[in-house]
Amino acid sequence: EPEVTQTPSHQVTQMGQEVILRCVPISNHLYFYWYRQILGQKVEFLVSFYNNEISEKSEIFDDQFSVERPDGSNFTLKIRSTKLEDSAMYFCASTPAQTYEQYFGPGTRLTVT
């Protein structure tokens, strides 16, 4: 069964460094998302991406964040200058159509020290 994959599974970085989290959505899906989950808390929406552009973003998704689909398969989330409060699990999700359920990847745990 096709699934969303994410790399790395765990990333440790120092405050102020740039990180890129990578996702490979399910191949025939058209809508892509990033969510984050601070340890022990709810899952929060960051951004959605469709047709090579951002279609919606939350207040969390400020200028420090960017997304890109550099080729036909990868979908990346970049954090330009990480802060301690960026430490969280970051989930990528994809769906074939807006009305369908979103399928989530296994997540990347980001630890900012």
Next chain:
Amino acid sequence: AQKVTQAQTEISVVEKEDVTLDCVYETRDTTYYLFWYKQPPSGELVFLIRRNSFDEQNEISGRYSWNFQKSTSSFNFTITASQVVDSAVYFCALRGMDTGRRALTFGSGTRLQVQP
């Protein structure tokens, strides 16, 4: 604004007991979708069910069943004859469709512990 409330932070049951996880939602959208996801200790989010606002039929899938009541804005999830493998955090989520939003709004989750 959309909101999902899961008032039960943690539930502990003994194996074979039935357990119901509550979910209450708020939305101004007339068309919306409701979801349940399971997050086992390994951390991934596993899709369980999707329900649209026009379909109030209850659904049963094996030991799982869902009760959608629009009148009370609730979408409750029942596990019958619980098993240790059901131990996880369960999230209810909502997606409003009227304004073209794509984001899921999640509740804060209910941690279910099933003791052997």
